[in-house]
Amino acid sequence: MIMKTLLPAALAGLLCIAAATSSAQPGLKLNVHEYELDNGMKVLVKPDARAPVVVVQVWYKVGSADEHSGITGVSHVLEHMMFKGTKRYPAGEFSRIIAANGGEENAFTSRDYTAYYEMLEQSRLPIALDLEADRMRNLTMSKDAFLKEIEVVKEERRLRTDDSPPSLTYEQLNATAFNHGPYHHPIIGWMSDLEHLTIEDAGRWYDSWYAPNNATLVVVGDVEPEAVRKLAEQYFGDIPAKKLPDRKPRPEAPQRGERRAVVKAPAELPYLMQAYKTPALLMSEQEWEPYALAVAAGVLDAGRSSRLSQRLVREQQVAASAGAGYDLYSRYDDLFLLDATPASGRGMAEVEQALDHEIDKLRTELVPQAELDRVKTQVVASEVYAQDSIMTQATTLGALETIGVGWEAIEAYVERIRAVTSEQVREVSRKYLIEDKRTTAVLEPVAIQPAAKRAAAATEPAR
Amino acid sequence: MRLMVYSRALLAAALLALAPWPAQAGVNIEHWTTGNGVRVYFTPAPELPIVDVRMVMDAGSARDGEQPGVAGMTATLLNEGSGELDADAIAVRFEEVGAEYAGDAGLDQASVSLRSLSDENLFEPAFNTFMRVLTAPSFPPEAVERIRNQMLVGLREEAQSPDAIASRAFYRAVYGAHPFASPVSGTEQSVRALDRNDVRAFHERYYVADNAVLALTGDMTRARAERLAARIASRMPEGEPPAPLPEVQPLDAARTVKIPFPSEQAHIYIGQPGIARGDPDYFPLYVGNHILGGSGFTSRLMKEVRVERGLSYSVYSYFLPELVAGPFMIGLQTRIDQATEAAQVARDTVRKFVRKGPTSEELKLATSNITAGFPLRIDSNADILEYLALIGYYKLPLDYLDSFNQNVEAVDQARIRAAFGKHLNIEHMVKVIVGGDAKG
Numbered sequence: 006m007i008m009k010t011l012l013p014a015a016l017a018g019l020l021c022i023a024a025a026t027s028s029a030q031p032g033l034k035l036n037v038h039e040y041e042l043d044n045g046m047k048v049l050v051k052p053d054a055r056a057p058v059v060v061v062q063v064w065y066k067v068g069s070a071d072e073h074s075g076i077t078g079v080s081h082v083l084e085h086m087m088f089k090g091t092k093r094y095p096a097g098e099f100s101r102i103i104a105a106n107g108g109e110e111n112a113f114t115s116r117d118y119t120a121y122y123e124m125l126e127q128s129r130l131p132i133a134l135d136l137e138a139d140r141m142r143n144l145t146m147s148k149d150a151f152l153k154e155i156e157v158v159k160e161e162r163r164l165r166t167d168d169s170p171p172s173l174t175y176e177q178l179n180a181t182a183f184n185h186g187p188y189h190h191p192i193i194g195w196m197s198d199l200e201h202l203t204i205e206d207a208g209r210w211y212d213s214w215y216a217p218n219n220a221t222l223v224v225v226g227d228v229e230p231e232a233v234r235k236l237a238e239q240y241f242g243d244i245p246a247k248k249l250p251d252r253k254p255r256p257e258a259p260q261r262g263e264r265r266a267v268v269k270a271p272a273e274l275p276y277l278m279q280a281y282k283t284p285a286l287l288m289s290e291q292e293w294e295p296y297a298l299a300v301a302a303g304v305l306d307a308g309r310s311s312r313l314s315q316r317l318v319r320e321q322q323v324a325a326s327a328g329a330g331y332d333l334y335s336r337y338d339d340l341f342l343l344d345a346t347p348a349s350g351r352g353m354a355e356v357e358q359a360l361d362h363e364i365d366k367l368r369t370e371l372v373p374q375a376e377l378d379r380v381k382t383q384v385v386a387s388e389v390y391a392q393d394s395i396m397t398q399a400t401t402l403g404a405l406e407t408i409g410v411g412w413e414a415i416e417a418y419v420e421r422i423r424a425v426t427s428e429q430v431r432e433v434s435r436k437y438l439i440e441d442k443r444t445t446a447v448l449e450p451v452a453i454q455p456a457a458k459r460a461a462a463a464t465e466p467a468r
Numbered sequence: 469m470r471l472m473v474y475s476r477a478l479l480a481a482a483l484l485a486l487a488p489w490p491a492q493a494g495v496n497i498e499h500w501t502t503g504n505g506v507r508v509y510f511t512p513a514p515e516l517p518i519v520d521v522r523m524v525m526d527a528g529s530a531r532d533g534e535q536p537g538v539a540g541m542t543a544t545l546l547n548e549g550s551g552e553l554d555a556d557a558i559a560v561r562f563e564e565v566g567a568e569y570a571g572d573a574g575l576d577q578a579s580v581s582l583r584s585l586s587d588e589n590l591f592e593p594a595f596n597t598f599m600r601v602l603t604a605p606s607f608p609p610e611a612v613e614r615i616r617n618q619m620l621v622g623l624r625e626e627a628q629s630p631d632a633i634a635s636r637a638f639y640r641a642v643y644g645a646h647p648f649a650s651p652v653s654g655t656e657q658s659v660r661a662l663d664r665n666d667v668r669a670f671h672e673r674y675y676v677a678d679n680a681v682l683a684l685t686g687d688m689t690r691a692r693a694e695r696l697a698a699r700i701a702s703r704m705p706e707g708e709p710p711a712p713l714p715e716v717q718p719l720d721a722a723r724t725v726k727i728p729f730p731s732e733q734a735h736i737y738i739g740q741p742g743i744a745r746g747d748p749d750y751f752p753l754y755v756g757n758h759i760l761g762g763s764g765f766t767s768r769l770m771k772e773v774r775v776e777r778g779l780s781y782s783v784y785s786y787f788l789p790e791l792v793a794g795p796f797m798i799g800l801q802t803r804i805d806q807a808t809e810a811a812q813v814a815r816d817t818v819r820k821f822v823r824k825g826p827t828s829e830e831l832k833l834a835t836s837n838i839t840a841g842f843p844l845r846i847d848s849n850a851d852i853l854e855y856l857a858l859i860g861y862y863k864l865p866l867d868y869l870d871s872f873n874q875n876v877e878a879v880d881q882a883r884i885r886a887a888f889g890k891h892l893n894i895e896h897m898v899k900v901i902v903g904g905d906a907k908g
Contacts, residue, residue, distance in 0.1 A: 055515045055516075055847070055848075056843055056846070056847035056848075057843045058843050058844055058847040088765070097775075100764075100766050101766055101833065104763060104765075104766045104833060104836075104837040105833055105836050105837060105840075106836070106837075106840050106841075107837055107838070107839065107841030107842065107844070108837075108840075108841060108844075109764075109841070109844065110765075111764075124844055125841075126840055126841065126842075126843050126844070127843075129840075152778070153775070153776070153778035154778065155778075156778030156779075157778050157780070157781055160733065160779070160781040160801065160802060160803065161781035163732040163801075163803065164733060164781055164782065164801050167732045167733075168731045168733055169629075170628060271628070271729075271730040271731075272628045273624040273627045273628040274624050307563070308559065308562075308563045308568075309547075309555075309559035309562075310556065310559035310560045310563040310564075314559070315556055315559070318614075319555055319556065319614065322614055322617070325617065325618050325621040325622075326618075326621075346621065346625075348617055348618075348621065349617050349620055349621055375564075378564075379563055379564045382565065382566045383563055383566055385566060386565075386566025386567070386568075386585055387566075389516070389517060389518060389566075390518060390568070390583060392518075393516060393518060393848045393849050394848050394850070395847065395848075453628065453729070453730060454728065454730060
């Protein structure tokens with residue numbers, strides 16, 4: 006239930022150990038090698054030879070934010086279909102070949118991108134590149150496979166959204182906060198759109214967006230950069246670039262006043278989410294602002310010593326859990342999020358008041374230096390911890406590059422965070438964390454039928 | 469952030485439960501025992517300036533006895549107070565040096581972990597706080613009440629989740645009177661009844677040197693690891709290990725549990741008691757299950773249930789070996805009106821596999837997947853730590869990693885058939901279906 010803050014989670018990179026003492030130190034250089042093929046495909050390579058393993062990721066700059074009403078969810082459905090075969094490697098072959106080589110593979114879709122990955126023993130890198138290059142241009146979709154896979158996706162939606170009251174609440178919060186812009190609809194799509202999605206919709210999406218000039222290859226692991234560049238050239242170099250569709254900006258109209266949504270669903274616990282409209286780094290006119298918002302989110306919820314845990318959960322005991330999160334890396338302006346579950350016997354109004362009070366404090370008081378330093382130390386430490394996973398490193402590089410801020414933003418991150426002052430935290434809080442830019446969604450539980458509850462109770466051990 | 473990203477597959481964490489955590493060849497596991505009985509497992513990993521420490525104890529919910537939830541409450545309360553430090557002070561002490569602390573209880577163990585930067589000035593305060601919460605928690609009365617409240621909220625959260633309801637029902641049906649039937653989170657009645665003395669007594673009994681395994685990895689020398697181990701052990705009473713858990717009895721009949729729930733999907737679990745860690749049939753069962761439902765997109769269950777029929781997003785099977793026989797279980801979720809069909813397909817798939825075993829082609833694929841993928845299993849400090857704790861806690865041989873691929877390659881079709889035939893009885897499975905109306 007606790008929403009983990011994005012502050013540590015969304016970022017990785019930068020090995021800068023002395024920085025943890027919060028002395029003023031510049032961020033170190035990441036050893037990232039960047040290339041661009043003639044067809045416009047970007048290649049990022051980061052050597053990490055701790056283990057004889059390599060991660061390969063292919064990122065396409067297309068996600069649910071590019072979809073329009075009626076075909077929502079098509080990016081994600083296409084992601085599923087990308088495993089359904091090509092002429093050279095028919096259905097099932099992709100997974101079989103990766104498996105036979107001891108690899109892991111999967112893919113993920115977001116608002117801003119769709120990404121595919123393989124993780125393998127390092128000498129098998131060419132196998133993944135061959136398969137990825139093949140399905141970049143040669144995907145064949147059969148009607149039969151599509152009709153089965155769309156049912157799988159509907160089951161995924163039922164599992165992750167429809168039967169999860171907090172997820173339903175988030176979906177409504179998001180759709181209410183963004184009432185028409187690119188982030189309005191859910192990544193997985195509305196069920197009514199999934200019901201009517203066709204193989205032609207998925208095919209058009211593939212033809213429009215899957216091209217080397219809309220893709221980034223990321224390779225992290227026990228590799229030599231120049232060798233990877235040659236392999237990338239060999240496998241992807243002859244795939245022709247395409248003219249990509251125009252991306253209309255579709256900015257969300259300014260929000261003029263607070264919005265509220267109520268979600269009623271079979272549930273036991275009430276739940277609250279709040280969202281404030283905030284700038285993303287990419288769109289921000291003041292570059293320091295997103296970093297100050299990230300620090301503000303950290304002051305609220307970088308860990309158990311942060312304000313929401315310390316005050317709402319432990320001191321006032323008004324919430325059983327409470328969280329805050331802000332992600333500065335997105336293609337369009339995004340949300341500063343709060344969530345909370347009331348403690349037993351405490352009401353939703355009390356929880357809202359307590360959250361308001363914390364936001365108000367950010368707007369009116371300066372964060373004490375010791376607290377600010379602690380948040381920054383946590384940020385730096387989590388950057389170091391992120392180095393432990395080559396998958397995390399690759400994912401961060403790919404996401405930043407695909408979103409458009411460029412992977413170099415990771416190098417600047419610690420430095421920028423460390424430069425944030427208490428005055429700046431107060432200033433962005435005054436500017437963005439205001440009622441008129443807020444959306445609140447409340448889950449109001451509908452009683453689960455007594456029969457179901459009795460049966461559930463009957464599953465307790467009889468002791 | 470939840471829902472930021474949709475994956476092609478939601479691979480249940482448990483799917484990997486039977487996967488070992490072998491190291492790349494050459495990983496050096498050092499093992500010693502402190503004077504008062506803490507078994508220590510250490511692997512140096514100097515590449516990153518990180519230190520990982522984990523203490524594992526036989527202090528999971530299997531030791532709850534007549535007080536379901538006491539193991540979980542104890543583990544959760546450790547960092548709520550120690551001496552003059554309250555929860556706020558402890559949180560600040562960890563976080564002002566960038567350290568991450570976690571403590572929680574599972575079925576057959578409790579574990580308390582610290583991840584810290586290795587710089588002496590950062591690590592030392594973090595490690596000191598870690599030692600204090602582990603060995604000298606004060607369990608403040610105020611914190612006991614607050615954590616009780618949070619546990620009760622957690623139970624209500626379980627009660628609105630068809631998956632959590634199904635999981636509880638599954639363990640109860642499979643384990644009956646065995647301690648594994650008791651949920652880690654307890655019951656409303658039992659959690660309300662717990663008091664501070666129960667938690668203190670549980671800590672005194674089980675958080676003792678002779679019941680503890682310490683795993684260490686990261687940027688430190690053997691000499692430093694020895695000093696750290698000695699320091700933490702010296703603060704723990706020697707104590708004694710608890711009596712072995714009772715053996716798990718096999719089921720004597722099939723049993724179906726149907727629980728109505730107002731959900732779009734039915735959550736289905738099918739299974740029975742599996743094996744204990746260290747079972748001689750581990751490798752044939754591991755490789756066999758890899759083929760049946762443990763290898764994601766190439767597994768039989770995935771092919772039959774998802775690829776061929778589009779019935780479920782996630783479908784898997786696993787053995788979860790514990791100190792005594794943990795479960796074998798199959799899990800899937802499907803639209804309510806397809807529940808009977810999906811459960812039947814899953815059952816038929818298992819039945820066929822138990823009777824006939826894998827094809828030689830399937831075995832070849834699984835063997836090459838597992839052996840060629842060996843380096844992936846331990847390519848991070850986090851993986852190494854998991855693996856040290858696993859080997860140490862279950863007393864697996866120290867050469868477990870070095871001989872891992874060899875043991876996988878020694879598995880043949882006949883051994884898989886024999887092991888599945890011996891350990892699984894398809895006629896005596898528990899089937900739990902949560903969702904839809906009671907008639908289902």
